[in-house]
Amino acid sequence: MKQHSQTLVATRHARTMDDVYRYQRYIYDLTRKYYLFGRDTLLDTLDIPDGARVLEIGCGTGRNLVLAARANPQALFYGFDISSQMLKTASAKAAKAGVDGRIFTVAGDAEKFDARRAFQVGGFQRVLFSYSLSMVPDWQRAFLNALDQLSPDGRLHIVDFGEMERWPGFARALMLKWLAKFHVEPRAGMASIVETLAKRRGLTASARKLAGGYAVLIVVSKDPVPSVQKPPEKADNSDEINFIHAMIP
Secondary structure, eight states: OEEOSOOOOOOHHHHHHHHHHHHHTTTHHHHTTTTTTTHHHHHHTOOOOTTOEEEEETOTTSHHHHHHHHHOTTSEEEEEESOHHHHHHHHHHHHHHTOGGGEEEEEOOTTTOOHHHHHTOSOEEEEEEESOGGGOTTHHHHHHHHHHTEEEEEEEEEEEEOOOTTSOHHHHHHHHHHHHTTTOOOOTTHHHHHHHHHHHTTOEEEEEEEGGGTEEEEEEESSOOOTTSOOGGGOSSHHHHHHHHHHOO
């Protein structure tokens, strides 16, 4: 994995994230297998064209970048994260998978980082947030900044915590308390807010809820697309059943 030399100003939030993940990064993907439900569904709906540039904002351990790079050998992948500790794991993961020559990372703050300038490209055909907006203090600013990174034909994909509106009250309260320990705050009304902000840019947004509102998938593009739907071969609800079994003893 090629890491650019641009350095990140050591903001308070950056220091907090490094403290949180300094040791957690070693077990992050194993322990988040079910909590970060919907990541693979997001990857399945990216529909990455050959020659595309794909950017993940808040790429963490590089898990999504590596999987996408292995599945799309004709595309290039870029990522940035506010935690330099997480990027160390991302670099090692990409090298182990043998895709480090097509993955480029750098430290950056989602609220203001200019990935187009940092990576010296004209834009990205796909931009994604995977459970990262719920950790960004000003998530709406980060979303608008992400739109600035898109190429004219690009699409923005989001998967993140929903409002869990179909969960029992006690289960929802326990989950929110648990997430708060990791500085995670599900964003109320994310789908409708994203739709409003996208519309101001002349874009459309479509959303789909998963597992009783536990997670939400959102796609933003110039034209309406059915990308929030599961691919035909995954049209059943087996993923959600497995998730519920894993989360509830």
